[in-house]
Amino acid sequence: MSLDIIEMAARIRALGDQIVPATIEGTAQLYGPYHEREPYQGVKVSRDLAYGSDARHLLDVFEPGSAAAARPVLLFVHGGGFVAGDKHHPGSPYQDNVALWAVRHGMVGVNMTYRLAPQHPWPAGAMDVGAAVAWVRSHVGHHGGDPDRIILMGTSAGAAHAAAYAVNTRFHADGEPGLAGLVLLSGLYDMVTAPGNDLKVAYFGDDPANYAAGSTLTGLTRTPIPLLLVLTEMDPPEFQRQTLVLLEQYLQRNGRLPYFVHMMGHNHLSSTMHLNTADTFLGERLLDFIALHRQATG
């Protein structure tokens, strides 16, 4: 079954720009037929390795059956509005597809999950990302990965957690973030101006003091970590607005933009759900980002 990118874009657009179950399910179904199903050929999957003591302190490691040299590591943080989501649902191709894409393109893929609000409010998500990064740094060498080349990628709430970890030294195990790159897809970076809603209150509470602490906008303009921002055509307007504000403040401080990918014909979900299909939109840019950074520092 060949994937018609243009036809797919039409279907994605028809789903609208709100993040509601029909959009989430609709997007998942659209890309479903194009994904690999288990068992994954030539890939060794180690599931549910514990990086902490909570029942959700779990990650899956995807490595090649055999590899010559240590590979860069893509550590992926799923979305779910702070209150839902998982790294893997048995029978579903998501989020395995992200880690599979990494393995199929010269990396080791690690998919993590994390504690959820409201039981675990701010900064539980950022702390969990930190614990997972520490675990990867210690253990990924045994899975064919290079602990000095970890690319942290988060989407939606996962982008908020990944960003919060990256810009706050108090979450860094060794005083350093330990990241070779940070990829943020469709996140919210300024919780002060983000419209109040149940999800925001569930994770950040109703004390505005937490909204400032939980904002990563300023920190992201100052991070020395190579940064790639991603936004989709059909992201809700508030996500688009927040990414633009971040781009603007980054430019003001640094005299140039961070790497930025605007995904035509994609939505809040398909930006990750299309990975490891014949649609190489984000994949090619991710590979460029990783390769360009390698050159810049290596």
Add this chain to the structure above:
Amino acid sequence: MSLDIIEMAARIRALGDQIVPATIEGTAQLYGPYHEREPYQGVKVSRDLAYGSDARHLLDVFEPGSAAAARPVLLFVHGGGFVAGDKHHPGSPYQDNVALWAVRHGMVGVNMTYRLAPQHPWPAGAMDVGAAVAWVRSHVGHHGGDPDRIILMGTSAGAAHAAAYAVNTRFHADGEPGLAGLVLLSGLYDMVTAPGNDLKVAYFGDDPANYAAGSTLTGLTRTPIPLLLVLTEMDPPEFQRQTLVLLEQYLQRNGRLPYFVHMMGHNHLSSTMHLNTADTFLGERLLDFIALHRQATG
């Protein structure tokens, strides 16, 4: 000779972010070896067709040796700070490479030149684009092109001229812009806040009233023409700032961004100079843009 995109990015970055002769020449030389040289295989080139009465009212049409159906048309407007530049320099692969890329990807390519400042100040450039569009609409059918599918693409000063034509009805021959798409690379859209310099004064004069009239910012947020904005990593900060302002105002008005491509590892010149080489960065996004629009309207 194979093109190493990562190595090329390093060389592009080393040229800096100022638009000076060393950067322009350096970029031209970097990509030179990867370009086709005349005679171009399987392409019919009609040079210096006159679309008006001035010595610079000239365009080159690139069409396939044979074609089954009428093709979309890419009409390209070169840059040069309002005071310089040309569609073709004998012996140089530029800007032939843009029209060649178009022909190699299912289109007819048309490269136009236009009158220059200070002899021909605002709005000569916009008027010339209008005259060229009118010529293409009338004549491109004889060159295998579809007059109803003209994509207008301009870079730098050429983007300013293309935008000014697109958003001002007074330049439209039939009351309609006659465009199926508008692609603007590294342009300045707000001449009021653009820093004063010799080039600005040469074309827009020193009367601020012209700066408002020559600004396309507001018009671009309202245009019904499908819009693709392009910016490069190494564009001078003012170009980056102006594109961000346009994105922001477009979002405010339309609830979503126009299509936007941020070119990692590229500069103000290479965004067009890399077209028709093994680096498909902008080319792939242009093809997506054209295909996605076809779907949206067809």
